[in-house]
Amino acid sequence: MLSANAAYALSFVFSLAVAWFFAPLLYPHMGEAGAPSRLGSFATLAAMTFSLLGIASLAGYAGPERTGGILAYALTFAIGAAALWLLPEWSGIAAVGALVVLVAAPTVLMRLAEHHSAAGGRRIAAVCALLASRLHPSKPMRFYAAVLGARATRSTEAEIAAYTSLKVDATGQLHMALDGLIAFARDDWIGASSTTAAALPP
Amino acid sequence: MKFYEIRALGELGRVEEMIAAFAAWQPQLRGRDLDLCRLMVLAFAGRHAGARALLQQRLGLVRPERAAYWSFVAANSAGVADGSRDALARHARECDDEAFRRAAERHLAAPLPAAAPTWSPASAAAIAEIERAVGRSRAG
Numbered sequence: 001m002l003s004a005n006a007a008y009a010l011s012f013v014f015s016l017a018v019a020w021f022f023a024p025l026l027y028p029h030m031g032e033a034g035a036p037s038r039l040g041s042f043a044t045l046a047a048m049t050f051s052l053l054g055i056a057s058l059a060g061y062a063g064p065e066r067t068g069g070i071l072a073y074a075l076t077f078a079i080g081a082a083a084l085w086l087l088p089e090w091s092g093i094a095a096v097g098a099l100v101v102l103v104a105a106p107t108v109l110m111r112l113a114e115h116h117s118a119a120g121g122r123r124i125a126a127v128c129a130l131l132a133s134r135l136h137p138s139k140p141m142r143f144y145a146a147v148l149g150a151r152a153t154r155s156t157e158a159e160i161a162a163y164t165s166l167k168v169d170a171t172g173q174l175h176m177a178l179d180g181l182i183a184f185a186r187d188d189w190i191g192a193s194s195t196t197a198a199a200l201p202p
Numbered sequence: 203m204k205f206y207e208i209r210a211l212g213e214l215g216r217v218e219e220m221i222a223a224f225a226a227w228q229p230q231l232r233g234r235d236l237d238l239c240r241l242m243v244l245a246f247a248g249r250h251a252g253a254r255a256l257l258q259q260r261l262g263l264v265r266p267e268r269a270a271y272w273s274f275v276a277a278n279s280a281g282v283a284d285g286s287r288d289a290l291a292r293h294a295r296e297c298d299d300e301a302f303r304r305a306a307e308r309h310l311a312a313p314l315p316a317a318a319p320t321w322s323p324a325s326a327a328a329i330a331e332i333e334r335a336v337g338r339s340r341a342g
Binding site: 114115118119120121122154155156159173177180181184185187189190192193196 | 203206207209210211213214216234235238263264265267268298299300301302304305308
């Protein structure tokens, strides 16, 4: 089974190949007067193809980021398509810029947040997650950023207060996970064990 | 959540249960998460050589105070008194993370076990498998 990084890389290479081979079919105006440069057209078509692949891969995904991810890819595709016809000379920059800002940067920042969180670098993890949630303000991203922000506080009481405020909007497993994090912050391992055991599937 | 459950069982001294939980969840864990869970199992099981190898190699990303924490947990669980106590005590004094300090002080206050722990055949096999996976087949 492919890892997420390998799947991204393959999708990207496939998008470049599709844009390279099918550009004349996908965008017949390429090379005409007033049309974007070949490089601009190629970049726009590659970004749009990558977005379509992203939407297709997320369509069969059941995780919490499904809707937000599809929206980000759809927006990138729409920006690329609109730029190709409305701002042809700038379409490459617009499409690639949208892909970077809406998809690549939040993904990289979230990976960095996970990396630093696992390493114990709570503050830098919180900063990365906050930036990612600003670029991709879906509910799961904002929640994750808020949790990492709470973990980055120096005092236990402030951390618990932050988790408690998050519990107001949380339901089901998220609510139990926050109870587990509160117990964890208190160094209460009996509480942490009972809440995490309840939250985890058997 | 699996990470927290495994750690909670280890912190509570329910090491056999922790190893069983890890063995059950291992197929669902990957990459860094899998290595972090392996680290916790090795540390609470007292396999300090394997835990240290993991911290120095695959988990080189772990910050020094966390590495000191797991090194001490591993050594203390094995009943070994080494330099990890001083390292963790220093980090606990200097760290401004209250939760980390409290957990470190709790471990530092725990008495050294009189003998190295012994495990059921299933747990011993699970530990040996982790040690093989991290490239350390010899006992901690």
